[in-house]
Amino acid sequence: MIKTLVSCLMAMAITSCGEFNYSPYASNVKKENLNTKSLNSVENRSSSFTNTFKVAVISDSHDYYEELAKQVKYINNNKDEIAFVIHTGDATNLGLKPEWNLFRDKIDELKIPLIMGIGNHDLLSNGKDIFQKRYGKQLDYSFVFKQTKFILINNNNWESSGMVPDLGWLEKELVASTDTHKIILGHVQPDDPERYSTKMISDTKNLVNSFGVDYFINGHNHNPSEGTFGTAKRLTAGSSFKGKLLILEISDAFGVQFEFVKM
């Protein structure tokens, strides 16, 4: 009886679930370039929207899957008003493959395009490698939807190598923009005194002021909040755990407005 039960349990375990995993630190995921695919979907959705549209911003979902599920449900229920979703990073705690997969299991329930940014936690271990294979090689990129330019910049300087944030690249993006509105999204608050020097903060602020950036939106700090950064409004999207979802509404009549919707 026992041997039959044990043998059956093991047979079930092998045949019905799981896989032969070599290490949770491995980065052997399929190259999918999901951000490029999402941006193509965003462009296809453009004809469904006038110059009045909404964008949902999620951040720091980490392992708060229950709360993330509520945000996904809200977005799906309002998918005719919300053009797309931006995640400003920290989908994981340690950048590990099972964490990326757990996040994927939940976020794939979204019925509208998701544009992924990267957070400091996502860059740990081989997280950057996984992100670049799954979402796209570029950690700094921009796109235009209707009258608005969205600029996603990797400003996780401690966890990155090279010039991060790349203000030279940011300036080029702003110079090239003839769009009515400009919104910058980076994971970390741009005036974080722990991470950035006074000069870095000042240089970033000068760019924001010189090019009339409307909003700088960040995550990292888990509490949703609003403030200013130079002449721009600064918003912290807040962690999924805090039970609020940042919704931007962009229109010709009223410009860029925002609301923290309670989940």
Add this chain to the structure above:
Amino acid sequence: MNLLKCSLLIISLSSFNAHAYFIDYLKVQYAGEIGFLSIGMGKRFGDVYSLEIFNGFVPESIGGNEIESIAIKNIFDIVDFSIFNKNMIFYFGLNLYHVTGLDYQSSRHSSYPETYYRLGSIRGLLSFGLDFNLNATHGFYLESGLNDIILTNYLNNPDDVDLSKYVSHGIGYKNIF
């Protein structure tokens, strides 16, 4: 190269009658989260408990990055029985493994303040396994387990984590002295 050194050590130990002193068997394992391939040795203490240590390796061409692990397994026999006149043991494993290299030790990286991140290079693994001995010297085993990340996420989000997708299997050969 550590895997090679470990292999050479184990080979020399096995020829040295090492079991008289401190090991009872050698193992070679495929997968099970501690490497594409890992090599280990074990010592039995009493009727129920065994302690094993492994050194595992994932080559870059397979894992995306080169990864080395050192694992300690605590094996507790639950029940033994025979099938087709072969002795089988069903066991429970409480395992810990550490991934070497500074990139994984997020609490100690020089780029950010100490303890900014929690320790990232050590993982736990709860497993069940089936050990079957072909004869007095050779055997095979099969293990299935869940690591601490999955278990913690499941405990915090029971409705949102499908455990069955994240079970890790390992299979191995055992050489008993």
